[in-house]
Amino acid sequence: MTGHTSTPENQRRIVVAGGGPAAHRFADAMHTRGLEGWHVTVLTEEAHVPYDRVTLSKALTDVDYDLTLGDMSMWEHESISLRTGERVVKINPEAKSVETAAGNTYDYDHLVVATGSDAAQLPFPGGELAHVYRTLDDVWAINKAIAELTEKLGRTVRTVTIGGGLLGLEAAAGTMELGAQATVINGSRWLMNAQLDEGAGQALGRLVTAKGLEVLTGTYPAEVLSDDDGQVTGVLMKDGRVIPADMVIASIGIRPRDELFRGTEGAADGPTVEQLFELGKKGGVVINDHCATPVPGIFAIGEVANFDGMCLGLVAPANTMAEIVADRLHGGQATFPGFDTATK
Ligand SMILES: Cc1cc2nc3c(=O)[nH]c(=O)nc-3n(C[C@H](O)[C@H](O)[C@H](O)COP(=O)(O)OP(=O)(O)OC[C@H]3O[C@@H](n4cnc5c(N)ncnc54)[C@H](O)[C@@H]3O)c2cc1C
Known part of the structure; x- marks a missing residue:
């Protein structure tokens, strides 16, 4: 079913695009600070509730391992809605709404983009088999x-x-x-x-x-080799060696999921999405130390956010950014101090 969502008029509507650790931390930070007067809607394309990507490897060896972040009861709060399987495909800054692949439109007063990154694909023949x-x-x-x-x-x-x-x-x-x-x-x-x-x-x-x-x-x-059935057989190296492989x-590496900020479409006679936002040289949407984009009401946090010329693939700064936005929405003055690049 497609539709246009509305929330009670006396509530300020926050829509979060993305449902990874940054989105979870933001919802949690809002929940902790108090949701009176707010409604938070988290839209995530994945079929799962936000989970701990840092410990993903545990689910490789044990598919039943529960990676769920935080306490599930948070998602039952009347002022928080979590919609799984909802991929945001478009931001309409003028109308203050987002559209999803399923054809739904969500109006917002504040938009928090937390779309993270995806894994880079191998850029040579057979790469799609990996x-x-x-x-x-x-x-x-x-x-x-x-x-x-x-x-x-x-x-x-x-x-x-x-x-x-x-x-x-x-x-x-x-x-x-x-x-x-x-x-x-x-x-x-x-x-x-x-x-x-x-x-x-x-x-x-x-x-x-x-x-x-x-x-x-x-x-x-140089190439992922496969047989006629598409079964991987090995990796051809640039020096001519073949390393046998079944998988x-x-x-x-990773690439920021900044596609919502790319595009030549805009409101009638208005600026295009690309003109409204600034993208980093290696991608990611540029934010200031309030984690805000140049468009009023639109924030970006986590791996999609480009601060000081870089996006960082670590969870600690994503959490800090989430806290900063929640603080500012509650009238605080928190600022992002910059990246600590240490990997823990
Ligand atoms: C195996 C592994 C191990 C790691 N280990 C560490 C570690 O030890 N230490 C560390 O600091 N970091 C580690 N990381 C990195 C850490 O997981 C990330 O920094 C963190 O997940 C970033 O959170 P995020 O919410 O910004 O992005 P993501 O985790 O990428 O979450 C973004 C979410 O948004 C969804 N999404 C994207 N686009 C849309 C859209 N248009 N509409 C709706 N939903 C969308 C995505 O599907 C995803 O669910 C690891 C990552 C991996 C994969």
């Missing part, structure tokens, strides 16, 4: 595929993870726990090169190799 590692559905799909391949092939499944950062290592370790023989390929000469210097990265490489993970560094893949997982 799994990515971002959502609950992604890790469930990997778990299922390993079980099915083990049965079909009648031997140990070989996984190759492309990307030797934190997430790539988590993915590879998870597949090993599921019985696979795992290889990690990293273009840099050492693992976790964004966080560690060469000495520490080499030491990490020795530690994980001792645990049974095959590590290939300083080398780049490939891409963990090569």
